[in-house]
Amino acid sequence: EIDYRTFKSHFNLMPESCSDLWFKLRMHTCVQRTENGMFFSECRPCHLLWTLYYINTYVSEDICASFVGVTAKTFRKYLWAILSFLTNLSRELVRTFYLYEFSVFSRLLLILTIF
Numbered sequence: 001e002i003d004y005r006t007f008k009s010h011f012n013l014m015p016e017s018c019s020d021l022w023f024k025l026r027m028h029t030c031v032q033r034t035e036n037g038m039f040f041s042e043c044r045p046c047h048l049l050w051t052l053y054y055i056n057t058y059v060s061e062d063i064c065a066s067f068v069g070v071t072a073k074t075f076r077k078y079l080w081a082i083l084s085f086l087t088n089l090s091r092e093l094v095r096t097f098y099l100y101e102f103s104v105f106s107r108l109l110l111i112l113t114i115f
Helices: 004-011 015-029 045-057 061-068 072-095 099-112
Strands: none
Touching (some): 004 045, 015 072
16 A cells, blocks of 8 residues: 655655556657667666656755665666656646646656756
8 A cells, every 4th residue: 555645755746646657658758868878668667766766855866865775876777767868758738738747746847947
């Protein structure tokens, strides 16, 4: 059973919204790659959760890496890849007028404008 309150306090989204976001990422970024050549297919849903946790808490990468149980290098690799894909997704959604459908992620889009 999911504790929705705890989940939302960690990631600032409900589980269903995270699932929707992952689906949208898969649909819009399946063939994109980051500046360092990483494909979206290398990412897993847990990497999205790591990124959402980082955005929500905005603590250091070392603290987040420790929280999720990986090295800082691994955390950083997936964090910046997912942020890159989210930024590209937000541009695509705005460009194709899907923003109204994406309203649950408005705070996330606002935060991504600073990256």
